[in-house]
Amino acid sequence: MRLRDAGELEFIRLLRAEAGAADGSVLVGIGDDAAVLACSETESLLLKCDAAVAGQHFRREWFTPAEIGARATLGAISDIAAMGGRPVAILLTLLISPDEELATAREIVRGAAEAGAGFGAPLAGGETVGTSGPLALDVIVAGFAPRGRELRRSAARPGEALLVSGTLGDSAAGLACLERGVTGDAAARYAISRHKRPQPRVALGQLLVEFGVRAAIDLSDGLLRDARHLATESGAALVIEKEALPLSPEAREVASRLRQDALVWATGGGEDFELLFTAEPSAAPSLIAAASERLGLPVTRIGTVEAGAGVRVVAADGAEWPPAAEGWDQFRRA
Amino acid sequence: MRLRDAGELEFIRLLRAEAGAADGSVLVGIGDDAAVLACSETESLLLKCDAAVAGQHFRREWFTPAEIGARATLGAISDIAAMGGRPVAILLTLLISPDEELATAREIVRGAAEAGAGFGAPLAGGETVGTSGPLALDVIVAGFAPRGRELRRSAARPGEALLVSGTLGDSAAGLACLERGVTGDAAARYAISRHKRPQPRVALGQLLVEFGVRAAIDLSDGLLRDARHLATESGAALVIEKEALPLSPEAREVASRLRQDALVWATGGGEDFELLFTAEPSAAPSLIAAASERLGLPVTRIGTVEAGAGVRVVAADGAEWPPAAEGWDQFRRA
Numbered sequence: 001m002r003l004r005d006a007g008e009l010e011f012i013r014l015l016r017a018e019a020g021a022a023d024g025s026v027l028v029g030i031g032d033d034a035a036v037l038a039c040s041e042t043e044s045l046l047l048k049c050d051a052a053v054a055g056q057h058f059r060r061e062w063f064t065p066a067e068i069g070a071r072a073t074l075g076a077i078s079d080i081a082a083m084g085g086r087p088v089a090i091l092l093t094l095l096i097s098p099d100e101e102l103a104t105a106r107e108i109v110r111g112a113a114e115a116g117a118g119f120g121a122p123l124a125g126g127e128t129v130g131t132s133g134p135l136a137l138d139v140i141v142a143g144f145a146p147r148g149r150e151l152r153r154s155a156a157r158p159g160e161a162l163l164v165s166g167t168l169g170d171s172a173a174g175l176a177c178l179e180r181g182v183t184g185d186a187a188a189r190y191a192i193s194r195h196k197r198p199q200p201r202v203a204l205g206q207l208l209v210e211f212g213v214r215a216a217i218d219l220s221d222g223l224l225r226d227a228r229h230l231a232t233e234s235g236a237a238l239v240i241e242k243e244a245l246p247l248s249p250e251a252r253e254v255a256s257r258l259r260q261d262a263l264v265w266a267t268g269g270g271e272d273f274e275l276l277f278t279a280e281p282s283a284a285p286s287l288i289a290a291a292s293e294r295l296g297l298p299v300t301r302i303g304t305v306e307a308g309a310g311v312r313v314v315a316a317d318g319a320e321w322p323p324a325a326e327g328w329d330q331f332r333r334a
Numbered sequence: 335m336r337l338r339d340a341g342e343l344e345f346i347r348l349l350r351a352e353a354g355a356a357d358g359s360v361l362v363g364i365g366d367d368a369a370v371l372a373c374s375e376t377e378s379l380l381l382k383c384d385a386a387v388a389g390q391h392f393r394r395e396w397f398t399p400a401e402i403g404a405r406a407t408l409g410a411i412s413d414i415a416a417m418g419g420r421p422v423a424i425l426l427t428l429l430i431s432p433d434e435e436l437a438t439a440r441e442i443v444r445g446a447a448e449a450g451a452g453f454g455a456p457l458a459g460g461e462t463v464g465t466s467g468p469l470a471l472d473v474i475v476a477g478f479a480p481r482g483r484e485l486r487r488s489a490a491r492p493g494e495a496l497l498v499s500g501t502l503g504d505s506a507a508g509l510a511c512l513e514r515g516v517t518g519d520a521a522a523r524y525a526i527s528r529h530k531r532p533q534p535r536v537a538l539g540q541l542l543v544e545f546g547v548r549a550a551i552d553l554s555d556g557l558l559r560d561a562r563h564l565a566t567e568s569g570a571a572l573v574i575e576k577e578a579l580p581l582s583p584e585a586r587e588v589a590s591r592l593r594q595d596a597l598v599w600a601t602g603g604g605e606d607f608e609l610l611f612t613a614e615p616s617a618a619p620s621l622i623a624a625a626s627e628r629l630g631l632p633v634t635r636i637g638t639v640e641a642g643a644g645v646r647v648v649a650a651d652g653a654e655w656p657p658a659a660e661g662w663d664q665f666r667r668a
Binding site for chain 2: 100
């Protein structure tokens with residue numbers, strides 16, 4: 001069977017089988033947003049690698065080299081945020097043609113280094129390799145988290161509230177603007193900036209740990225797909241209230257103009273890099289207030305964890321909303 | 335200027351300029367075998383990423399998928415060995431065409447996981463990305479070392495002895511055998527196995543720390559090129575005695591048969607993954623004895639650290655030997 005037919009989830013299952021159980025210094029292995037290693041008595045080490053390939057994850061004509069470096073780095077830092085950690089260093093592997101300009105490579109590195117430094121994670125290492133293939137980056141982020149309190153994909157429990165930060169679908173709206181060459185108005189510019197320069201929710205992740213939250217995932221593949229990861233790893237069902245999904249006025253405006261459905265972007269579009277997490281219903285209001293007051297970040301309750309399996313999106317009238325988009329699969333789109 | 339013309343060293347200089355000085359949790363940044371991060375009071379964290387691209391670093395027709403995974407992993411672990419660390423976990427980023435068989439991907443992962451586990455570093459994470467380009471792997475290794483006692487490229491001091499583990503040029507001999515289809519006899523098989531399955535000197539690296547050694551590098555790019563890294567980072571000169579270079583009988587036999595110069599392989603061929611290090615001359619004999627007795631590993635004194643700069647290879651009659659091979663450059667060969 002080819003990878004294209006097997007799909008990414010099958011490959012992750014295979015990775016897990018090869019890796020075996022967490023062992024020795026490895027506290028959490030494959031299947032969460034980042035690996036967790038024993039480090040000191042009070043802290044654990046988080047490690048994440050995140051790769052991006054030109055033509056597959058980004059189109060070179062839409063990004064300056066510095067934006068390419070920054071975006072890959074911010075996406076990787078988002079996984080540290082999703083574990084409740086603080087990033088401390090990045091490493092960058094760059095696969096690049098020897099025929100590229102040195103200045104291009106420098107700008108990619110600069111963009112990555114500046115993005116990392118902005119979150120307290122300076123560029124600490126790198127590897128650069130000549131390739132005949134497309135430009136590719138692998139960003140490695142190391143971070144620390146309070147030991148035993150890392151946010152996990154597997155920790156959602158029936159009865160908890162399901163919450164999400166920020167607004168959803170902005171990145172997909174920005175991508176749609178880029179694809180159609182719609183770049184002039186304020187809504188398009190906002191959506192494009194959300195697509196080009198995601199904001200990993202590092203401070204929110206740490207706030208969640210402080211509030212005793214246990215389950216989180218970052219939205220890289222699209223809400224529905226990432227919610228399915230959370231549901232599967234937790235052995236629970238997630239019920240999402242369609243009308244509760246937070247959409248920005250800009251995403252709505254862009255959708256209206258391009259005759260698209262902003263809700264499809266919000267549920268199926270990837271790379272919003274918001275955090276999806278669960279909390280005791282009684283704790284949700286104070287958590288929402290703290291995120292707003294301390295971080296200026298909206299957090300919205302969008303549903304509930306139930307017993308069972310899978311993810312459902314339900315409208316106010318109780319009808320199930322059939323989502324059209326499946327989210328991102330590394331192999332099916334390549 | 336294109337990368338091909340600038341070369342790898344220029345790019346590393348550029349990386350360093352972008353990264354800035356070591357800062358915060360980053361104790362050692364770009365320019366050594368691995369990054370060093372503050373972790374606990376007694377241990378530091380070592381991080382290394384090491385990429386390999388098909389057609390550039392290995393030819394697919396010579397390696398099974400499992401061998402590809404193992405070789406990339408063992409090469410990355412060698413950098414942890416060169417810092418005196420013990421590896422604790424690996425992560426694997428795999429760039430692979432969606433048209434490849436799932437079984438191929440599984441075997442690559444299995445080879446990497448088994449190689450890591452053999453050195454106490456299970457597979458703890460991974461990222462897999464579809465690509466239209468050649469198969470590529472980025473192996474990330476995390477390790478721990480006694481804090482402040484990590485082996486450094488920058489710590490060689492004039493007056494010290496220069497030593498190397500194992501034998502040199504075997505990997506290049508193996509490559510030459512593969513290129514010429516010479517695989518039948520015992521010497522060729524030995525050389526090919528050294529090329530295909532390097533043995534990172536993890537136990538030796540830890541022994542060196544125990545003996546108070548401060549400066550080391552692993553031989554991935556070739557003796558002369560890696561010696562130049564050591565000399566440059568230390569601000570010292572290295573003088574290598576041509577007749578002292580340890581060659582295996584097998585490398586000599588293969589060289590004789592293929593009418594090649596084994597000394598060129600030993601100095602210019604890369605990927606022997608032995609350790610090159612320095613020590614007080616008075617400490618060298620006991621260190622050599624300990625490596626032999628405890629690890630069964632030959633260690634040879636091959637020269638001296640002097641004041642000055644650069645690397646010279648000198649014959650017994652005092653004449654300087656002009657090395658023909660320059661070693662590995664990521665961009666110039668691609």
